[in-house]
Amino acid sequence: MAYLAPTEFVTKMIDAGEAKIFMSTRDTVIRAYMAGAILAIAAVFAVTVTVQTGSGILGAVLFPVGFCMLYLLGFDLLTGVFTLAPLALIDKRPGVTLGGVLRNWGLVFLGNFAGALTVALMMAICFTYGFSQAPDAVGQKIGHIGEGRTLGYAAHGAAGMLTLFIRGVLCNWMVSTGVVGAMMSTSVSGKVIAMWMPVMLFFAMAFEHSVVNMFLFPSGLMLGGNFSIMDYLIWNEIPTVLGNLVGGLAFVGLTLYSTHVRTGASRAKVGAAQIAGE
Template structure:
C-alpha cells in the first residue's frame, strides 16, 4: 500500500485548497452538487439499513461508501473545503485571498444543499409511493430524527445549543480527517480504508454534519416531522455549520499545517570541540573537560 508522508501530505492539501479557490463557478457548483447528492444518498441507505436490521452500527459501517465514492470522483463537501481553502490562504499562495476562500465556501454550500435537497425529494417519493401513502418505517424514522435534533436541543436551551455546536466540532474533526485520509494513500484500497475509519466513527457517534443534515431535515419535514424550517435553521444547520468549521480547521487543518507544513526549528547541536594543543595541558585532562 502506498503511503504519503505527512510533510508531502500538507503540500498536497495546500495545493488542493489553491485549486479549489481558483476553480470556475460552474465546476465548483457541479462538484458540490454531486457531493451533496452522493453523501446524502448514502445517509438514506444507512438509515434504511439501521431501521431494517434494528442495529445503528450497521448503518455506521455502511455510510462511508458515499463519502468514499464522492472523493474518489473529485467532488467537494463543505466540510472538506472548510479545511483545504484556508490553508492556501495561510500559505500565502499567489492570488489567494480571504474573499476567494469565502466565495468557495458559499458556492460549495449552495451546491451541497442543492444535491441534498434533490435526494430528499426523491427519497421522500420512494418512502411514500409518490406521496400517495403514509411514510414507511424508514420515513417515520427520518421524521423523528429531525424532531430530536431540533426540538430536542431546544428543550435544553443554551446547554442544548452548546451540545449541538460541540457535536458539529467533533463531527468535522473526524470528517476532515477522512478528507486528509483520501490523500494519505495513492491507491484506491488505501484511500478507502483511510477514509472509512473516521467517517464510520462520526456517524456511529451521532455527531452533526451540516451536509447530511441538509438531507435529513428537509426529508423529515416532507414526511410529517413535527418541527419547522426555522427550528431546523436555528437549532441545527447554522450552529452545525459553525461547529464544522471550527472542528475541521482547528483540529485537522491548522494542526497538520503547523507541525508538518511550518515545522519548528530543529534542536540545536553542540559545536564541535577544538582539538587540544600542548598549551592546553595534558590530552587526557582536556578530554575529560570536553566530556
C-alpha cells in the same frame, strides 16, 4: 498501500485548497451538487440498514461508502473545503484572498444543499408512493431524527446549543481526517481504508454533519416531522456549520499545517546555529 509521508500529503492539502479557490463557478457548483446528492443517498442507505436490522452500528459501518465514492470522483463537501481552502491563504499562495475562500465556501454550500435537497425530494416520493400514502418505516425514522435533533436541543436551551456546536466540532474533526485520508495514499484501497475509519466513527457517535443534515431535515419536513424550517436552521444547520468550520480548521488543517509545513526548529538545531554564529 503507497503511503505518503505527512509533509507530502499536507502539501497536497494546500495545493488542493488553492485549486478549489481558483476553480470556476460552474465546476465548483456541479462538484458540490453531486457530493451533496451522493452523501444524501448514503445517509438513506445507513438509515435503511438501521431500520431493517435494528443495528445502528451496522448502519454506521456502511455509511462511509458514499463518502468514499464522492471523494474518489473528485466532488467537494463543505466540511472538506472548510479545512482545505484556508490553508492556501495561510500559506500565502499567490492570488489567494479571503474573498476567494469565502466565495468557495458559499458556492459549495449552495451546491451541497441543492444536491441533498434533490435526493430528499426523490426519497420522500419513494417513501410515500408519490405522497399518496403515509411514509414507510424508513421515512418515519427520518422524520423522528429531524425532531430529536432540533427540538431535542432546543429543550435544553443554551446548554443544548453548546452541545450541538460541540457535536459539529467533533464531527468535522473526524470527517476532515477522512478528507486527509484520501490524500495519504496513491492507491484506491489505501484511500478507502483511510477515509472509512474516521467517517464511520462520526456517524456511529451521532455527531452533527452540516451536509448530511441538509438531507435529513428537509426530508423530515417533507415526511411530516414535527418541527419547522426555523427549528432546523436555528437549532441545527447554522450551529452545525459553525462547529464544522472550527472542528475541521482548528483540529485538522491548522494542526497538520503547523507541524508538518511550518515546523518548529529543534533545540539541537537552534544550538548548532548559535554555535555557528559565534
